[in-house]
Amino acid sequence: MVSAQSSDPSAPHAQARPNILYIMADDHALQAIGAYASTINTTPNIDRIATGGMRFTNCVCENSLCAPSRAAIMTGSYSCRNGVIDLSTRLDPAKLTFPTLLRQAGYQTGIVGKWHLHRDPSEFDFWDILPEQGVYHNPVFLTPGAKTKFPGYVTDIITDKCIEWLEHRDASKPFMLMCHHKAPHRPWEPDEKHAAMYEDADIPEPPTFNDDYVTRSDAARRQKMAIEDLTKTDVKQTPPPGLTPAEVKHWKYERFLKDYLRCIASVDDNVGRLLDYLDAHNLSDNTIVIYTSDQGFYLGEHGWFDKRWMYEQSLHMPLLVRYPGHIKPGAVCDRFVQNIDFAETFLDYAGVAPPPSMQGMSFRPLLEGDHADWPRDSIFYHYYEEGTEHHVAAHYGVRTDRYKIIRFYSEVHAWEFYDLQNDPHELHNVADDPAYADVFKSMTETLAHVKERAGDMTPETAEAPPPK
Template identity: 35%
Template sequence: MKHLLAVLLLLSNAILFAQKPMNVIFILADDHRYDAMGFTGKFPGLKTPNLDRMALQGCHVEKACVATALCSPSRASILTGQYPHKHTVVDNQAPIPPGLVFFPQLLQKKGYNTAFLGKWHMGDADDQPQPGFDYWLSFKGQGVYYNPTFNINGQQVPHKDSAYISDLLTDYAVDWIKAQPAKKPFFLYLSHKGVHALFEPAKRHKGMYKNLRFTPPPSMFMTARDTSKYLELKNSRISPELKPFVENQRDQPNWVYDQRHSWHGVDYMYHGYISFYEFYQQYLETLMAVDESVGRVLDYVSSSALANNTMVIYMGDNGFSFGEHGLIDKRHAYEESMRVPMLMYAPKLVPAGSKLTQVIQNIDLAPTILEMAGLKTPTYMQGKSFLPLLKGEKIAWKDRAFYEYFWEYDFPQTPTMFALRTDRYKYIYNHGVWGINELYDLQNDPHEMNNLIRSTAHQEVASQMRTDIFNWLEQTGGLQIPLRPMTSDHKRGDHKYKNTY
C-alpha cells in the first residue's frame, strides 16, 4: 500500500511538473572528486553532512563523468551540452567562439530569471558578464579564497575583513533566490572556487583534519622507479599495512612514470611547494565550506514553497587524484579524474535515497535542465536528457562515456588522449607519444592497475573500443585537433624551456 501511494504521489507531481517549469539551482564545485563525500566511506573520517543529506533525500548519480577533466572545457560542456572538440574551448586559455550558445540563453527566452555567481574561468581570465544571465557576479581568473573582489553586474565590489569566498557566494546566492517573484521560474548557477588548489580552508575549518590518516591507493607505488619513495612514505603517517604494488609495471605508459616527478606528480608536487599530507588535509578542510554552502541552500529551499517546484543539483567540474598512479591533479582519463560527484534534490519529483547507475556525462546536464523547463534538446547538442531516469522511468540509455584531453603547453607531460568508458571496460588511446595504450576491466580491476592491452583474450575488446573512439570522433567532427598559436601568455615561469619561442 505504501509503495502504491508513493507511486501515485510521484505521478501527481509529474503532472504538476509538466504544467509548470521547475526552478533549478545548479551548484558546481571545482576539482571535487567523485568519492570525496562522507557517505561513500572512501575517505575515512571525512564529514560532509550536507552532501550526505542530498544523497539521502535525493538521488546520487553514481557514474557521472566529464568529457574532459579540466576546468574550462568541462564548464563549456555543461553550458552547451557539447563535447569539447565541438564547442572548441579545449583548454583553460581557448577563446569562446563567436555564436556559441549557452543553455541559460534558451531559459531566458522561456521566461526564466537567470543568475551566475562565482568562478567563470572560461575563454579568458576576465570577469565580465556573459550571455544568458540577468544577474552576474564573478571574479577574475581563479580568484582568491580571502577578501575577494567581485564584478557584480559590471561594478567592482571589494570584500575585506577576512571575508571567505565560499561564504560570500552563498550569501549573495541565497539573497538572490529570496528576491525572486513567485510567479516566474528561475535558474541559479552557483560556481564555487573551492576546492581548487592551492587550498585555503575557512578559518573555522583549519586543522580539523590534521590527525586524519591517509590510506594510499593501491596504484600509488606502481610507477615508482625504485622502492626508496615507498620506504620514505611507509615510515610516515601512511597506514603501515600497505605494501608496494608492482603488478604489470611494464605496461604503464612512460608519460605516467615521467609525470610522477613533476608539478602533477607525488614525488615533486607543485615543485615542492607543499607536502603530500598538508595537501590532502587542506583539500578536505577547504571542502567543508562548500558542504556548508550546500546546506544553506537546501535549508532555504526545503523550508519554503520552493520545495514544491525546485531542483537542486550538485556537481564537480572534474575529478582529482590523490596519488593514484603516482599522480595528483586531473587531466588524465583514470577514474579519479574522469568521474565527478553528482547529486540531485527535488522532493516532489526525485525519490529520496534513489541512485542512478547509468553512465551520465556533463554534456547531459543542459538537455536535462532544458527538459525541466519544458524545452526540447537542440539538435546541436550531443548530450541527452536523463530526467526520465531521475523520475524512475524505464528508457533506453547509452552505456558509455567518451573522453578527450588535448595536450597543453603549460603541462607537457600529459599527452593528448581519447578514452571510452563502458560499465565494464575503459580504453585509453594516448595520442602523439611513443608509448602504449591502455585497457582496463573496471569490474575486476577498479583501481586500473592491470593494463590488458597485450592480453590475447582481450584483443577483440580493445580493437572494437579503439574503433568506437575514432567513429565517435568522425561522427561528431572531432578528427581535426583544434590547434592555436602559442603566445607568452601560455608560458609558466617554472617551465624548463622558459623564453624559448
C-alpha cells in the same frame, strides 16, 4: 512542460515549472563525499541531496579540465564542437548555451562564483563572478561594469551572494541559479573555522599510492602531477629535515589532503545554508537541486593530485540530484551520463526543446526511475591540453561498463587498455596482451564510432594498433 505541485498557492504560475539550483564545486572528487562512501571525510549537507534524491555512480566528463568541462555543461556539446579544448580558450559568445534558452523561456537566471570561460556570462539576467580562478581570501568579484573586493572567505561569500539573489528575485518566474564554488581547487586555502580540522589525523593512503606505472605507456612516466611535485605554495611549509623521499611524499600527501578536505568542509556547510534557505522559504518541493563538480580529482591515487587523465578518478564527476515528489529518495543510478547531458536535462524540465547544437541527452527518464531504456552504453573522452604545467599527454578514448581503451596520439603515441572488472584500479594495461586481442579490436571500433558521432576529427597521427 512538467507538472509540479505548487508549494506557494499565492503564486501558482511561478510553480508550473521547477526552479533549478545548480551547485558546482571545482575539483571535488567523489572519494571526498560521504554519500559516495568516502573513507576520509564526511559531508552531511551534500549528503542531504543524495538521501533526498538520486546519486549517480557513472557521471563522467568528456574532458577533465575546468574550462572545457564548464563549456560542455553550458553548451551541451563536446570540446571539439564548443571549441573550448583547453584552459585558455574563450567560449565563443556565438555558441548557444542553455541559460540563454531558459531565459528566453521565462526563467530568471543567475550565476555566482567561478565562471572561467574568458568572456562575460552576459546570457544570464544576473552575474557576479570571480575573475579567472579567483582567490580564497578577500576575493574580487566582477559584475557588469564593476570590480569589487569583498572581505571574507570565498565559499561563504558566494553563498551569501546566492542567498541575496534568491531573496530579491522576481518570485513570479521560476529561477535557475548556478552557484559555482572555487573550492576545493588548488591552492587549497581553508578558512579559519576549519583550519584545525584533521590536525591529529593520519589520512590513509589510497591503494594505488605507489603505482610504479610499469605496464603503462610513457605518458604516466612523464607527467608532473605527482604528490612529490606539490610545491611549497601547495603544502604551505617546507618538509621537516631528515625525511626519506617516501616520508616526504607521505608528508606532502597529508598536508595537501587535509587542506583539501578543510576547504570541502566549508563547501559542505554552505550547501547546508542553501538547502536551509530553500526549506525556510517553502522552495524545496519545487526546486531541482544539483550537486556536482566540474570533474573528479586524484587524492593520491596513482601517486597523483590534479585531474586530466581518462582514468577513473578524474573521469568521474559526483552528481547528486534532488527533486521531491519526482525523484525517489535515496535512489542510485549506475548508467552513463555526461556533463554534455546537463543542458538538455534542464531544458527538458523547463519544457524547452533542445537545439541541434547540443549533443547530449536529457537524463530525466533516469531521474524518474526508468533506467532500462537508457540507450548509452559507452562514453567518449578527449583531453587535449599537453605541454602545460602537468605534462599530461593528449589522449582520447572510450569506456564501456567493463573496458576502457585510451589512445595517446600526440606527444606520446601509444594505446592503453584496461579490463575494469578484473582490474578496477587500472594498474594493468593489457593493450599488448594476446588474451584481450579480440576485445581490444572491438573496442578500437567502438572508439572510432563514438569519436565520429561526437564530430571529433582529430587525425589518427600515430601508428596502427600493436600486432596481436
